[in-house]
Amino acid sequence: MKKEASCELENELFKNVIDKTPDYIKNLNLMNFDNENEFTFTLKREHLYPHSDNNPEGLNLLEWFANYSKEAKVSTAGIRGPQNIIYPQDTRFPINLVGIVLATLAKALVAKEKYNGQEIRKLAGSEVRYNSDLYLDAIARIQAAQGIKTLVPKGRKTIPIWLASFLAFKLDLLGGEYITSSHGISVKTATKDLNSQGSQYLPEESLEFVNKIQEIFNIVEKEGSYEIKIAAKNNPLIDETIMEKINDGIDLYVDYLKSGVGANLDNVKNMQGKIFIESVGGCAYRTLNRVLEKLGISDKYLWNNTEEDPFFHSIGKYDTDPKGNKTFYDYSVDATVLAKHPDGTKFFPVIESLHYEKVLKDLPYGTIVLITDPDHDRLTVCQIEASGNEPLLEESGISYIELDSDRILTVFSANQAFLMLMNYRVKQLKHEGKFKNHPRFMIKTTASALSWDEWAGANNIKVVNVPVGFKEIANIMKKVELQIKNNPDKKVIVDDVFGNSINLGIQPRMVFGGEESGGMIMGSENLIESLSGRKAIAMREKSATEAIIVASSLAAKLEDDNKTLSEYLIEIFEENNIIAKFDVREDIAYYNESEPDIEKLKQAKAEGESKRTKNDLFYLSLAIAVKEGKADTDAVKKVLNNSFAELNFDNLQSIKFVGDGTYLKFSDKYVEIRPSGTDAKTKAYAGGENIADIEKFSRVLGNYSGERTELHRELIPEEFYENSKETALNYYLQFVEKDANNEAFVIPEYSY
Numbered sequence: 174m175k176k177e178a179s180c181e182l183e184n185e186l187f188k189n190v191i192d193k194t195p196d197y198i199k200n201l202n203l204m205n206f207d208n209e210n211e212f213t214f215t216l217k218r219e220h221l222y223p224h225s226d227n228n229p230e231g232l233n234l235l236e237w238f239a240n241y242s243k244e245a246k247v248s249t250a251g252i253r254g255p256q257n258i259i260y261p262q263d264t265r266f267p268i269n270l271v272g273i274v275l276a277t278l279a280k281a282l283v284a285k286e287k288y289n290g291q292e293i294r295k296l297a298g299s300e301v302r303y304n305s306d307l308y309l310d311a312i313a314r315i316q317a318a319q320g321i322k323t324l325v326p327k328g329r330k331t332i333p334i335w336l337a338s339f340l341a342f343k344l345d346l347l348g349g350e351y352i353t354s355s356h357g358i359s360v361k362t363a364t365k366d367l368n369s370q371g372s373q374y375l376p377e378e379s380l381e382f383v384n385k386i387q388e389i390f391n392i393v394e395k396e397g398s399y400e401i402k403i404a405a406k407n408n409p410l411i412d413e414t415i416m417e418k419i420n421d422g423i424d425l426y427v428d429y430l431k432s433g434v435g436a437n438l439d440n441v442k443n444m445q446g447k448i449f450i451e452s453v454g455g456c457a458y459r460t461l462n463r464v465l466e467k468l469g470i471s472d473k474y475l476w477n478n479t480e481e482d483p484f485f486h487s488i489g490k491y492d493t494d495p496k497g498n499k500t501f502y503d504y505s506v507d508a509t510v511l512a513k514h515p516d517g518t519k520f521f522p523v524i525e526s527l528h529y530e531k532v533l534k535d536l537p538y539g540t541i542v543l544i545t546d547p548d549h550d551r552l553t554v555c556q557i558e559a560s561g562n563e564p565l566l567e568e569s570g571i572s573y574i575e576l577d578s579d580r581i582l583t584v585f586s587a588n589q590a591f592l593m594l595m596n597y598r599v600k601q602l603k604h605e606g607k608f609k610n611h612p613r614f615m616i617k618t619t620a621s622a623l624s625w626d627e628w629a630g631a632n633n634i635k636v637v638n639v640p641v642g643f644k645e646i647a648n649i650m651k652k653v654e655l656q657i658k659n660n661p662d663k664k665v666i667v668d669d670v671f672g673n674s675i676n677l678g679i680q681p682r683m684v685f686g687g688e689e690s691g692g693m694i695m696g697s698e699n700l701i702e703s704l705s706g707r708k709a710i711a712m713r714e715k716s717a718t719e720a721i722i723v724a725s726s727l728a729a730k731l732e733d734d735n736k737t738l739s740e741y742l743i744e745i746f747e748e749n750n751i752i753a754k755f756d757v758r759e760d761i762a763y764y765n766e767s768e769p770d771i772e773k774l775k776q777a778k779a780e781g782e783s784k785r786t787k788n789d790l791f792y793l794s795l796a797i798a799v800k801e802g803k804a805d806t807d808a809v810k811k812v813l814n815n816s817f818a819e820l821n822f823d824n825l826q827s828i829k830f831v832g833d834g835t836y837l838k839f840s841d842k843y844v845e846i847r848p849s850g851t852d853a854k855t856k857a858y859a860g861g862e863n864i865a866d867i868e869k870f871s872r873v874l875g876n877y878s879g880e881r882t883e884l885h886r887e888l889i890p891e892e893f894y895e896n897s898k899e900t901a902l903n904y905y906l907q908f909v910e911k912d913a914n915n916e917a918f919v920i921p922e923y924s925y
Contacts, residue, residue, distance in 0.1 A: 182492060183484045185501050186359070189769035190259045197224055201262045203271060206310050209406040211318075214274065216399040221390060232264040237272060238386060244851060245379040252276075252379070253354045253363030253851055255766065255774065258303040258483075265771045268362050270304075270311060276364065277312045277350065278401055279385035281319040284347055291920045294344075296324045298337040299352035300456040300548040301481040302362045305331075312350045312364075313411045317404035321347075327417040331456045331481060333549035338371035338714030339429070340422045345369070345705045345921050353548040356453075356691075358503035358766050359484055369918035372647035372713035375909060415925060421460065427467040429712075433697035434598065434722050437605075440729035441470045448474050448728055449540055450721070451527065453488055453506045454547030455481035461549065461718055470725065477532060485547060489523045494765060503767045508544045508553035509586055509691065510760065521574060521584060524555075530576050533557060539737065541728045542582065545717040551691030552720040554590035556583050556738045569746070570755040570864055571739050583739050587691040588622035588756045588860075593738060594720065595625070595685040596745050597727040598695060599632055602684070607698060612678025616646045619670060619831040620845050621689040623753035623860040624746075631749040634684060635677050638669045640832025640905070641847060645670075646686045646694075647713040651914035653677065654710055657700075670832045670908055683710050689758065689858065693720050705921035753842070755864040759857040759875040761788075766852070781853025786898075787879030788855050789848040792835035794889045794897040796828045800904070804888055815884045817873055832905045844870045 178184035204214045217230060224231035244252050244267075254267025261270045284293050297312045299305035306329060313323040324346070326332055334351050341349045349367040366374040366382075393399045404410070419425060427435070452458045458479040465471040478486045485506050494502040497515040504510055504522040512522045524544075533542070542555040558573070558581050566573055566583065573581045585593075595615070602608040614635040617625055629636045639645040649667060656665045657680060665677040687693030692715025700708040712719075731741060746754050763781025768774040795812065798804040806827060813822040824840040834847030834856075842861025849856060857875025859867035881894070889897075 179482065179484055180487055182487055182490050182501065185492070186484075186769075187259065189501060190257060193770045194257060194260050194263065197229070198257070198260050198263045198265070201260070203262050204274065204311075204403065206307055206314075206403075211405045211408075212403050214401045214403060216275075216389070216393055216401060218393050218397050220271075221393060232271065234264060234271065234275075235390070237264050237267070237269075238390065240267060241272060241276075242383045242386075245376065245383045253357065253361055255358075255360045255771075256304065256362050257771070258360055261304045261307060263771070265775075270307065273308050273311055273364060274315060274401060274403075275386050275389065276382060277315045278319070279382040279389065280350075280366065281316050281321055282385050283381050284321065285319060288347070288920055292322065292923065293320070293920065294322045294324065294346050294923065296337055296340055296344075296346055296349035296367075297351075298326065298332045298334075298349065300331055300333070301454045301483050301485075302352065302354065302547065303359070303483045304362070305352045305483075308352050308362075308364070310406065311403070312352075314404045314406065314408065315401070317408040317410035318402040320410065322410045322412055324412050324415050326421055327413045329413075331459060332421055333456060333460050333716075333718070334365060335550050335712070335714045335716035335718065336422055336426065336460060338367055339426055339712055339716075340371075341367045341369065342371035342701075342707070342709060342713060343422070343425055343429075343703050344925070345703050345707065345923075347918065347920065351548075355548055356505050356507040356546040356551055358489070358505050360503070360767065367714075370647065370651065370709075370713050372651075373642070373644040375644055375648065377906075418925075420463070423460065423463050423467060426718075427464060429697065429701060430464070430468070430719065430722060432699060432701070434695050434719055434726075435468055438468055438470055438722070438726060440733070441473055441725045444473050444729045444732055446537065446539060446728075446732055448725055449477065449533070449536060449542045450474050451477050451542065451544040452479055453545060454483070454485045455479055456547050457545045457549040457717065461545075461721070464718055468722075473725065475536075488526050490526065491522065500765075501767055501769075502765065506546055507551075507691070509584070521572075524574060524582075524584060529574075529582060533576060533582070538580065539732070541724070541738065543721055543724060545721070546691070549717050550715045551587075552590070552693075552717040552724070553587070553691060554585045554593075554724060554738065557581075558583055558737055558739065562739070565743075566739055569739070569743050571742065583737075585738065585742070586689070586756060587687075587693075588624065588689050589742055590724075591685070591687050591693050591720075592622065592624055592628060592745060593727060593742055594693070594723045595695075596628065596749075597730065598723055599634070599684055601726070610698070611680055611682040613684045614675075614677045614681050615683065615685040616649050617686070618642070618645070618688040619836055620758075620834070620847060620856070620858040621687070622756045623843055624751045624756070627751050627753060628745065628749045635675055635681075636669075637667060637675055637677075638671055638831070640670055641688060641690075641834070642850075643688065643692055643713075643715050645832070646688070648909060648913070650683065650686070650710055650713070652912050653681065653683075654700075654708060655912075655914035655916065657681075657710075658708065668908065668911055671829060671836075681710075686711060687715065689756070695719060695723065704925070752862045753860045754862065755867055756860040757858070757864070757868050757871050759871040761855040761857070761875050763853040763855075778853045784878070785848045785853050785855050788875075788877055789835075789846065789879070790894060790897060791877065791879040791881065791885070792828070792837075792846050792874070793830060793901055794894045795885075796830040796835045797897045797900050797904075798889055798893065799828055800830065801900075803893065808888055812882065812884045812888055816882050817877075820870060820873055830901050830904060832908060842867050842870070844874055846874055
């Protein structure tokens, strides 16, 4: 990692970490990856137990593993968490060098058992986070020591997550390891495990290697130690030549784009204006700029923050917390996060930290601003507009910030931005005469906008709702593909997470797959083929590049029409008779993720998780009771009306468990309460026709303590309440596994 801070804020972060790290951690020398030769790390029994005077070699790995395995069961986007950015061998943190080594070894051992004697190829990549180069080196060298060929970019340089995913599928790899924590705070990281489809591991896939770690620990307990081999840095199984030959896969990806959303970009090439791209963390620039050059449109873009920086150019970083206390605080780099100043006024902390009043001051009205995150899979869409139209924007639920006395920046939620992109894409297909060639469908998460469902209904597009997480979207894709493969002339029927069976028609094509957190993908007209002939309807990972290509084409169209994005969005609402125009998300964080003292952090997180779980169980137990016939909706209404005097539940139509949260459907709105799968947070989503109403519902329900009322206890027995989480998990697994595409991956004869 870099040794010098780029600014005073980062220096404060470094100083906090150093001050809070005990000497025994600072002095650890478990594995020296500066040693470029082959070496061995000996995992000892002492390492499993806490550090003490009697056990000076203690790493407390049993406690680390208990937390790691727990998250593996519920993780929506890799097993992630904070790390010690200065001393990465610090096993007090969820993500650390020892844990990365153990997880990599376990995955390698599982792969070797499944594909005994066959050539195993995987990919390893990363974005710009602290210690990513160290973790990438460790992953590649451990896999090489186990005989696994690992493809890495030339010079071990960065690539986006979507490119790693694309290549895992396209090159028929067994999978990949990608180091990221998406738009999470700077001190967080993770390994996103990609399977042979390029999709994130489902919980059952994660549990395979988690169980293997347990086997290793059992050997250590019994025999006292376990030898882990680390290959030399220049081991021939660590291959940079393949990625160099294929230009990191850029050419293959551009061909993919040209078969879909990038088929005709003449309007972009003819644009008069420029599109502004904010490359948060800098990772996007290296890959995206090469894609745009290959497409012949790179001259249509202006860039900001193209240098790679693990502190993300101070974006989202403050020297006070939301309560006004003087401390280092990180809001993450999610540009759509809303926060409140101590006086109660709302603001976009990430966008405020971008200082757009200065950065954008010389750009003309109408300039579209596209903000992408460090691993380049999410996109936020904004536009510079003239002041004076604020009342109409507010009436339409469109957020904005003031740039100066004459200009504002409209900030679209992903729900709004993606509605515009999917609408434009469908109009493209209709204009080209292609739309009618296949029945069309989309896959969305339950937490995403109701307006998407309404729009789809108006355009004869079927909707499959799934739990939060892109791996859930990919799971449906694979189910669809299996039916197309086995019965190409029959209608494809899949179940959504609400329990509905949805007829997608014969040879359907996906026009959109995405979620409200800013990730999306669009399929191509022809099935996508890997080098060995595997077929897919769309890629398995969200891609900000794909979103940027569609957004650029839309920008060119709106330039021709002399129309703003906000005008276009309002037009979509009117053309499609959208009622649920508004959507909100309330994020409840139960602790300060930026706390540098790991013991305080762990205690605060544990207390926060308890609050999160209590909030979750209050609603979840009601939903499970209805599902199992122990209660009906009327009984639930009574409980909720009694619990929340300021809210009215008389028009509640149903309450359902939707895989990872509780979904309340009303006649005029929806509310979903969802505990974070990776942290001590609760997320409350809502959509409907009245912004004040849905804001109130999401705020009140999301922030509720979860304390059981007398009526709740009368309706839900204690034992049922306590078991509802486990019951819900079983229902989730039934949904995932029904009609699942469990075709075993066959390693091909590699010709490259």
